[in-house]
Amino acid sequence: MFEKGKRYLRKELHDKYGGNRQSGISKSRKYKIIMLFTSERGKEFGYEDGWKEGFFLYCGEGQSGDMEFVRGNKAIRDHQIEGYSLHLFKSVPEEKGFVEYIGQFVCVGYEIKEGYDREGKKRKAIIFKLMPYEEYIEFVDQGIQNNHEFSETSEDFKEMDFKKIRELAYGKANIDPEKRSTKREYIKRSKIIREYALKRAEGHCEYCGSEAPFYTKNLRPYLEVHHIYRLSDGGPDDPRWVIALCPNCHRRAHFSKDAEKVKEEMAKIVLEKELDLDNS
Ligand SMILES: [Zn+2]
The missing domain is CATH 2.30.280.10 (SRA-YDG)
Incomplete structure (x- = not known):
């Protein structure tokens, strides 16, 4: 343009x-x-x-x-x-x-x-x-390669228990507010959010419920993390707006005729899950 x-x-x-x-x-x-x-x-x-x-x-x-x-x-x-x-x-x-x-x-x-x-x-x-848009796409849009790469390098989160990573994802753990505004911290946070969605999914697509189609080289169920909303206001930073999907559902979220409907359903599923987790 x-x-x-x-x-x-x-x-x-x-x-x-x-x-x-x-x-x-x-x-x-x-x-x-x-x-x-x-x-x-x-x-x-x-x-x-x-x-x-x-x-x-x-x-x-x-x-x-x-x-x-x-x-x-x-x-x-x-x-x-x-x-x-x-x-x-x-x-x-x-x-x-x-x-x-x-x-x-x-x-x-x-x-x-x-x-x-x-x-x-x-x-x-x-x-x-x-x-910059190009960088945003690189970091936030879940290119499959990007996601895969991430799964392979997230050793530091691998052993972390769910509760701890949920705290991190919600930003409740001590994150220096000064640091949070740097790009490196932003990327780190995006990674935490992704990792959180993968853990929350427990090896199953959070949309259709089917099992991850295969395991990655370091023996993790392969799912792709999708951003339901890409909002400026908290968007990529918000654990309630990401969902771990099987590759089919991920493509569906992006390319299907009923993508809008799918998006709403995904948002609802995640919100309900998060509410349950809040109360557990
Ligand atoms: Zn699925």
Whole structure:
């Protein structure tokens, strides 16, 4: 759709895709895309957009008062569940009216930070954590190879008892909140969540109930972990939104005609399981 590094006249982007011509966060209903524009604007308020630990930190919108999850901020937070893709552009100071395409991103979370509004008053700002789409797919989308690789390298979780890993999956164990925001921690957490789903499944597909089709080289039942929702708001980080599936059901979740229905059923199964576990 857009080419990385290419400069676009912002006006033409809106002529073609619609969306608000002035906002930093511009949603095109017709194309189901959200265009994000970053500039130096945050600096004076005590925060600025930019790369940190492999994420692009993007400040939400709202000029005075606490930022809230409305309009553009809500659009970013919910982009995945609403089926919108995020595209980031930066302004090009030397060429007026032009923006340069940085790439497609996925919102994987956000932080609330103290900052200042336009009037210099203290307020809460939403800082979105955006991950480059390609990397997101690599880490979170359960490519079969990816999953397999993970199963082979998760020795440190293998001996861990279910209760302990459930605690970890829910983030109840001591995880340094500072560390949690780094990419390495994010990946580690994704692994914990996957591992948790595999343990919860006890060797059976959590959707159809059939036994794992085979054992891996290190003698673990082979199942694939699927993310039922890919939400920015807690999504990949939430044990209630992952399900361990047999390869057939996994393909069904992705490619079947009734994928939407399957998704709802999966969500229900997992929620019920988790409720049972809460009460056990
Ligand atoms: Zn199955």
